[in-house]
Amino acid sequence: MGHLDQIEGIQRNVALAKLTTFQMGGPADYFYEVKDVMEVPMLIEAAQKDGLPFILLGWGSNVIxxxxxxxxxxxxxxxxxxxxxxxxxxxxxGTLLSQIIQFCLKNGLTGMEKMMGLPGTIGGAVRGNAGAFGLETKHIFEKALIYKEGEGVREVGYDYLDFDYRHSKIKETHEIVLKVWLKLKPGDTAAGVAEVRQIITSRAGKHPSGKSAGSFFKNPSGNSVGQGLSAGLLNDQCGFKGKHIGGAxxxxxxxNFLMNDGTATMENVLDLCLQIQKAVFEKFQVKLEREVALVGEHGYIEDTFSKKND
Ligand SMILES: Cc1cc2nc3c(=O)[nH]c(=O)nc-3n(C[C@H](O)[C@H](O)[C@H](O)COP(=O)(O)OP(=O)(O)OC[C@H]3O[C@@H](n4cnc5c(N)ncnc54)[C@H](O)[C@@H]3O)c2cc1C
Known part of the structure; x- marks a missing residue:
């Protein structure tokens, strides 16, 4: 019997499809629902002792x-x-961005309204410096409590995270965000509520409904041809709008929305992803980088395209 088997509340063979917005995913061998964030280190240590990989799942809106x-x-x-x-x-x-915005407005604080409708937890948002309408997580971030395997729990400030467009250091180190301190401003909450309504309407018109993980690629920057162009526009110009591979x-x-018609497999997702990356590279010499995390049976699938073309 392994260390994980001895933990009360651990579940076996839990289907992952219902726990992500892309709605694809077979069973996880081990599964645990954390309500007390300080349980996370103990769970990770148990997985490590058993020689098993682990992943912390938030709202599942940026992972397949x-x-x-x-x-x-x-x-x-x-x-x-x-x-x-x-x-x-x-x-x-694990608190959802929408819950934090509602909490702020009830408590006389403003500054996060532009993030209404952005799905996901604050932990996921810190990891990817999520943002919308010009507001990024880094703009409201004060500090965080993080956990690193072998190093334990510690507090880190803004500089440590090395925030960039849809990026923080956590993406490379796979450290875990346990708690977050956000700095907001006392303000006109009636105006905040009005802004939230307007943002919800604006987002509804922009994004397709259905099974997706949001924008699949990061928008390219710093490239002479791709500059100013969005990943979506580059994909369109390579003729990918509406393109199907299997169920993807x-x-x-x-x-830039890669969708699941309900029958997609990881092979379909990877094939479509690679076809787009190759076509955009050939036509524009732009290397599209994935924004969405892909997880195979044994862990993260790294970006094979960049390695092949370096
Ligand atoms: C319809 C739609 C619209 C979207 N619009 C936007 C948008 O406007 N702007 C934007 O930036 N993004 C957008 N996204 C993407 C997504 O909402 C964000 O990336 C979000 O921050 C992901 O948070 P999550 O809790 O869902 O993370 P998950 O999908 O659960 O996890 C994603 C990755 O983060 C890691 N992770 C999760 N929590 C933690 C933690 N506490 N500590 C360390 N690592 C963690 C996971 O292990 C995984 O690798 C959209 C997605 C969808 C489906």
Whole structure:
């Protein structure tokens, strides 16, 4: 019997499809729902002792799991405690952005309204420096409590995260965000509520409905041809709008939304991803980088395209 088997509340063979917005994913060998964020280190240590990979799952809006499932531990982050400390909001990493915005507006704080409708947890948002309408997570980030295998739990500030467009250091180190301190401003909450309504309407017109993980590629930058162009536009110009491979396809409404018609497999997703990357590279000499995390049976699938073309 392994260390994970001895943990009360651990579940076996839990289907992952319903836990992500892409709605694909076979069973996780081990699965645990965390309500107290400080349980995370103990779970990771148990997985390590058993020699198994682990992944912390937030709202599942930026990750695609293999249809073959995951041969390790998925920790589902449902830790959502939230409190106010003057102008700071202190929250567990599993709290949804929409819950934080509502909490702020109820407590006289403003500054996060532009993120309404952006799916996901604050932990996921810190990892990818998620943002919308010009507001990025880094703009409201004060500090975080993080966990690193072998190093334990510690507090880190803004500089440590090395934020960039849809990027933080956590993406490379795979450290875990446990708690986050956000700095907001006392303000006109009636105006905040009005802005939230307007943002919701604006987002509804832009994004396709259906099974997706949001924008699939990062928008390229710093390239003479791709500069100013979005990944969606580049994909469109290579003729990918509406293109299907098996159950995976590119939305007709948004050229950077890779969707699942309900029958997609990881092979379909990878084939479509690679075809787009190759075509865009050949036509524009732009290397599209994935924004969405892909998880195979034994862990993250790294970006094979860049390695092949370097
Ligand atoms: C319809 C739609 C619209 C979207 N619009 C936007 C948008 O406007 N702007 C934008 O930036 N993004 C957008 N996204 C992408 C997504 O919402 C963000 O990337 C979000 O921050 C992901 O958070 P999550 O909790 O869902 O992360 P998950 O999908 O659960 O996880 C994604 C990755 O982050 C890791 N992770 C999750 N929590 C933690 C943690 N606490 N510590 C360390 N690592 C963690 C996971 O292990 C995984 O590798 C959109 C997605 C969809 C489906």
């Amino acid at each position: 799991f293999s249809d073959n499932g995951f041969r390790g531990l998925i920790i589902h982050n449902l830790a959502r405690k939230i409190e106010k400390d003057d102008d700071l909001v202190v929250t567990d990493s 396809f590119i939305s007709e409404k948004h050229g």
